[in-house]
Amino acid sequence: MRNGKRIPKGLVLSLPAILTVFSVSTFPLLFSFVMSFYDMNVVARRTTFVGLGNYVTIFSDPEFLRSFGLTAYYAAFTLGAALMLGLGYALLLNERFLGRRIVMTLTIVPWSIPMVVTGAMWRWILHPEYGALDGLLNQLGLISGHINYFPVGGLGCLTTVATVQVWRDTPLACILFLAALQAVPKELFDASEVDGANTFQRFRLITLPWLRPAFLVVVILLTVNAFIQYDLIYMLTQGGPGFDTTIMSWQIYTVSFRKFQYTVGMAFAWILAAITFVLSYVYVRSLYGKLE
């Protein structure tokens, strides 16, 4: 360099990646935040600054509270069920048994299927007359006729969608827990056995604390997955019947791409981002705080 200063080679080499991330991720994010303070009417070709107007519109809409409540239920259900099942599977797969590797491979299959494909597949599995699940249950003699997996009113329909998400999320939780379980030093268990600890005590006092970092990752990932869930709603219910499955992410889609109120949708997306950020912060504080 002419003035004697050298641009670090690392920065030069990273520049293409930095520019790419900025242009496809950072810039659209910042742009959407700025636009959330505007009213954009594409038909009239008019963009007007409205300050917090879009946010006021969202918070004053009675549908906001309903969708927030449904989202909270959806997140709590998927998180709770996937955590328990994932931990159970991980504990099982941590033991040695014949065919363990095959079971482990099969366990991860649901997670490896794209969400839209998962939705399309379950749409047919749960079809009211030609569904594979009813077919199986009928053949096993457990039911006669059909079960309506998408009942109207209450939380039944949303629970069905959440169950499909649990089916897909459980392998992720399982793999993360399993990785953590396999890192637990065997000496700890040997020592505790010598000290006379029983199985439950060993699980509570050694296994669970050791799993805490994995627990944190799983909780954050699954919560975010639940809050941003869109594909399954799109494929299974389209937010219906009525508003029974209109969680916040679906409302963002409806506002943005069905009502074409793009900037209101952007404001809504930022509210959702803020909620997931706050939740993640709470998780990190409560779980990592204890680690430190």
Next chain:
Amino acid sequence: MYSEYVTENVYTENYNPLTEAAFISGSPPDVCYMQDFNRQRWLSAGWIQTIEDLPAVQEHKNMMIPTIRPMYESAKGEMLGMPYYIAVQSLHYNSKIFEELGLTVPKTWDDVYTLCKEAKGKTATWGVLSSPFAPNWEKDFEHFGEFVFGMAYTIADDDPFFAIDGETVTPTMDSRAECEYILNWCRDMFKDGLVPPNALTLDYAGELAQFRGGTSLFFFWHHYYLKTSNNPEASKMAPYGKFVPSLNKGGTMNLGSMYVMGAHVKGALRDRAANFVEYFGGKSKKNGEYNVEKRWMAEEALLSPYPELLADPDVVNSFNQWTDWNVLKAIFERSRARQVIREPWFTDWSVYFTDQAHLAVKGEIPVKKALSLSAEKAKEIIAKK
């Protein structure tokens, strides 16, 4: 097959939002297809242009069935695009089950309800008729609206939802008995288990599967899927799917898509784009044939506004493989397009209406309230315009 260069976007899912995104982001397609309910919105937004000035368009305009032509026109009567396909909203029935159960083809929607009630739980060739009517009531874009408006056009000579006088649009759904009748009919069908229990979430493919599987008496949607439902290779109950020739007053609704040009298309590119839309949506001056339009009809059983094609022996023979062409042609000739979908605010209102209609059908709010709320919403949106 086609040698000139123009760009067209092809999306298989979320077509409308993705195409709008392409226009807004400044990377518009030169030509694209457009569903009829988007026409005024896309035109007003300055994304597409009228093609009224193209000599070939004038020729084709005069060749179209006059009652069908408005589908391709803006609110001012200018041609916006060339035909892609048209389908008619129609009631299909399974003639084999009718024969087995000794049923008579319905003449009114009340008859349809009674026949479904009578058939529910009975066993026919393909199984038990647990939900005899396969509707398309999910919240996917415009499907419920198409059902409701399609039904409305069979029981009223005008549009009972909106009165249109020149540029003035007045919502009338809260004062017209036909609208109340339609939502009450849907609610009763749902409450009495004559449609699948998850009819409000089951998508069209699921409903179609039920009809094709032979466990539904009726299927009401536009005839786009005629070939699928009546093709022995794809349908269990083929060739027994037939059209109910007419219901109540006998009219019905048609709907479809057209090929349009992006507003940015000018000069030599516009000449090429004009050739493209003509080749795809009309009789090409290159070879004097209805190239793509005829294939849509002969191979996919879709309709076209050109009488010459409706009388083409290849087309007629092809249609007769799937249905009685004369019945479908008569339904088509009595059909009309919705005028209200020319309003740029229509999609916004339609989303709101579907929500309210869902709540009424599931019994969460009274039908009258759903209609009055929808009328109020329409007034509010129109006032904002």
